[in-house]
Amino acid sequence: MTDNAGFKPDGDAASYPAAPSAENPPPYNNSVATLNDFNSKSNLTEKNQFSLGEDPYNPFEHRDPNGASSGGALAHLLKSSLGTGILAMPMAFHNAGLVFGMCMTLIVGFLCTHCVHILVKTSHNICRDAKVTALGFAETAEKVFEYGPKGMRPYSNFAKQFVDIGLMATYYAAACVYIVFIATSFHDVINYDCGINWDVRIYIALTVIPCLLIGQLRNLKWLVPFSMMANVFIVVTFAIVLYYMFDEELVYSDKPLIAKAAHIPLFFATVIFAMEGIGVVMPVENSMKKPQHFLGCPGVLNTAMITVVLLYAIIGFFGYVRFGDQVRGSITLNLPEGAWLGDTAKLLMAVAILFTFGLQFYVPNEILWRKISHKFSPEKHNITQILLRTGIILISGGVAAAIPNLEPFISLVGAVFFSLLGIFVPSFVETVYLWPDRLGWCKWKLVKNVFLGVFSILALIAGAVASINEIIDMYSDEK
Secondary structure (H helix, E strand, O other): OOOOOOOOOOOOOOOOOOOOOOOOOOHHHHOOOOHHHOOOHHHHHHHHHHHOOOOOOOHHHHOOOOOEOHHHHHHHHHHHHOOHHHHOHHHHHHOOOHHHHHHHHHHHHHHHHHHHHHHHHHHHHHHHHHOOOOOOHHHHHHHHHHOOOHHHHHHHHHHHHHHHHHHHHHHHHHHHHHHHHHHHHHHHHHHHHHOOOOOHHHHHHHHHHHHHHHOOOOOHHHHHHHHHHHHHHHHHHHHHHHHHHOOOOOOOOOOOOOOOHHHHHHHHHHHHHHHOOHHHHHHHHHOEOOHHHOOOOOHHHHHHHHHHHHHHHHHHHHHHHHHHHHOOOOHHHHOOOOOHHHHHHHHHHHHHHHHHHHHHHHHHHHHHHHHHHHHOOHHHHHHHHHHHHHHHHHHHHHHHHHOOOHHHHHHHHHHHHHHHHHHHHHHHHHHHHHOOOOOOHHHHHHHHHHHHHHHHHHHHHHHHHHHHHHHHHHHHHHO
16 A cells, blocks of 8 residues: 555546436436335346336446556556555564464455455446446445445445545555654664764654645646656665565574464554555546456456565565564665665655655545535635645644654554455445345355454454554653
8 A cells, every 4th residue: 555546536426427316316216116115226226227128227338438448457556555565564474473474464465355356346236226437435335325225325424424534544644654654764864874863753844844845736647747756766666675685595494483472463454554455446446448357357456466465475574584573664674774775775765655645645635625625715725725734744744753663653554444444344335235135145245244344343453452552662662
């Protein structure tokens, strides 16, 4: 999870046909039967499509023919997954052990892929029911509840607001992680090379200054040059990291196969943070001219996730073997101090993350502004946005200064936000859509989604507790 190329906020649906609402009621309200005649969307959709003599609506036929190709969508997904997350994987293996870490990385990768799959599939299905071309993450949740069982329909707006607020919180929290990462990288290089001993919080304050400038960019086209340069810097950094990972003989004998049980929650929280790019998935899928190629075998999603999971497992495994217990929240911070190649990698990655801060910050601000812009007169929109963005970045800097340790911060963000949005919400939304008569043999899909929901809540609680304890210990050590 790093940046969000191709992102369009869920509310930006001007290019799609109007979704049904109170003013523009769903098609089924025009039929002879009433809503009370139906208990699920299967009957509702059947009523729409066949009793009215209409052909089933195919949203794929109404996509923009000039949209993104399958290759372009694959590139967006890979790009959004290769950043601070993959650099944190050696730390995740440190908290899991070699064998347990490798096995569970593959399993968590499968679970994350499955959750993305069911979210996109549910979105495709509800698009047919609602007769709209495409829906974003929050809009999908809203329409699933709106067209769902009668008891769930009043909660459609709550579902949309929950996902929107979750996305905002996730990206704002990730922006705080970005600030800590940038500041820590400059702290290590400048302090060592210049022989000074400035606290990392000084570098956080200095990092906030360029973030204030980049955070004021409101048009994605102005962020494209920064994103392109960031891509080049990231590729160079990965090459340097791989060089240092294999520049010495690797020693496996002193690494535990399974780590202490108390550290396992931190592993899950870090891996979920690294792998989940749930906020990017629907915008990328919505941008495709042939969205049917997103799922399936091999499909865009499976190709991207297999590549990502294998890269994460390899970097995590060998990164931990190379640096052992000294591994840090980003493997770049383990590169030799004072060595020009190591310093180059640290600074390039720091600048790359700084350049992608604008994209990271663009996502939640667009959602937030969509919700509050009507409260301000149009002539005050510009100054309001400037003050709002400045205030949020200053608060983000304050949070980063309060938790300047990268390792527990990444785990905390992954545990609280990505476990909810990436695992819990997709499984819950699918359950509501399929309820009550399309849950498979012996309702196995319900059992499966209950398992995913319980796993996400356990990951949230255990990961958050372990991360908070690490933060408390950090402050205890400073006293």
